Amino acid sequence: MSDTDSLAAWLRLTLIPGIGGETQRKLLAAFGLPEGIFAAGRLEVRRIIGDRADLLFDSDPAAAIEHGLKWAGQPGQTITTLADTGYPKALLEIADPPCVLYVRGNPALLQQRGIAMVGSRNATPQGIHTAESFARHLAAGGQCIISGLALGIDAAAHRGALAVHGQTVAVIGTGADRIYPARNKELALSIAERGVIVSEFPLGTPAVAHNFPRRNRIISGLARGVLVVEAAPESGSLITAGLAAEQGREVFAIPGSIHSPVARGCHKLIKQGAKLVETASDILEELGNYDLVTTEPAAATPAADEPPLLAALGHGPCALDDLVERTGQSADLLLPELLTLELGGIVATLPGNRYQRLA
Structure with missing residues (x-):
């Protein structure tokens, strides 16, 4: 045959x-x-x-x-089956490996046991900044970044890896011939060119809600460990973390403000035994690759000449009314300074008239 x-x-x-x-x-x-x-x-x-x-x-x-067959005959497109030598070895370890995988890009990357990064689609500006920073440093250290091409943390993780010419894998919940969400079209094309997109779903499969939790077992299955950056208590990211634990993968979580809804999922994971991480080296040290990273994202430390407003803002989301109380200044005086910090990429405006520093 x-x-x-x-x-x-x-x-x-x-x-x-x-x-x-x-x-x-x-x-x-x-x-x-x-x-x-x-x-x-x-x-x-x-x-x-x-x-x-x-x-x-x-x-x-x-x-x-x-x-x-025609799709798989095009350059940069392949269909890998359980019987192929190129089938990802890591997925052979999980309980329910997909029988076929539709692949766009470099299929060799599916053999890389990297770090999965997942989190909220409605991520905060700080969460996006953190995800990109961690992905850059992990990818620069030789780790393949695996995520799901969703808005928010997923997209930030892919962008961070690509920014340092690192390796990245996108596991999607539609057919491999579709791009979802449409807002990530350019990102998806970059991943297909420089990394790999993979799906277990037949060509033409649209974005159906129940397919996305199903693909999460592949995200965790391909990885050595899963890092949750931001997540609500009932987030799909916690499903991925649970699958990772069942598959014998490490689970990491970044803590956040106790006032942030998208930090509560991470705190829940940490209470359940996930490893709290503050730097990329925390992850690599746990996985035995500590020496791969020479620089890393770390918790911000106040500069000697830090503006009083930043000191009052702290590192969690803060409402304007709270800033008025902390600084003793009126909102009319604070708003121009906040705008200056925002234009400088130091502070982000959040819904609900709140603010948060980005570094």
């Missing part, structure tokens, strides 16, 4: 609605490769999966198979 025929058999197995990953793996365990499943015939397959065998033999995904 040619490589094309073999791939077509894998696509036939995985493109039939109602034949999910667990069923696919059960059939592979019983009959070997996909061609063995179809050669066994309906009655033998029915002994393994019951009436769902009729779906397997009565469905005709020929058009989808042809589309997949």
Whole structure:
């Protein structure tokens, strides 16, 4: 059987609605490769999966198979199966590895056991700054940055890695021929060119809510450890962290202000045993790569000539009314100074008439 025929058999197995990953793996365990499943015939397959065998033999995904084969024949695009030597070895360690992966970019990066970085889509400016900074330093130290291409922390992590010409992997919850969200189009194109985008979902799969938690097991599965930067208590990032723990990966969390809703998920993880980290070296030291990083993001220390307003602002989100109380100055006096600091990239304005320093 040619490589094309073999791939077509894998696509036939995985493109039939109602034949999910667990069923696919059960059939592979019983009959070997996909061609063995179809050669066994309906009655033998029915002994393994019951009436769902009729779906397997009565469905005709020929058009989808042809589309997949054409897509994989384009430069920079491949479909990797469980039987391929290029299949990510790390995913063979998890309980439910996908049978096929649609890959855009450099598939060799899927063998890199890097650091997954996840967090809130509605990240604070400080969270974006922190994620980019950590990703830059980890990537500069030779770590592949793995994330999910979502808005907020995910996108910041990818940007940080690309900024230092580092390696990055985006695990997406749509078909590999789609870009979601649209706001990350340019970022996705950069990742496809300089890193890799991977999906287990068939080509053309739209953005469906339940697919995103499902892809999280791949994000954590590819990584040596998962770093949560900002997360609400019920965030999908905590799902990723939970999957990482189940898969035997390390879980790290960055603490934040007790007043910040997107810090509470990280605090929850730390209470449950996640490792609190303040610098990139905290992560690399835990993973045995401490010497790879020479510079790193660290907690800001007040400068000798720090403006009194910054000292009053502190390092957590602060309402304007609180700044008035802390400084003893009126809002009319504080607002121009805050605007100057914002234009200088030192302070960010948050919803609710609040402010936060960025460094």
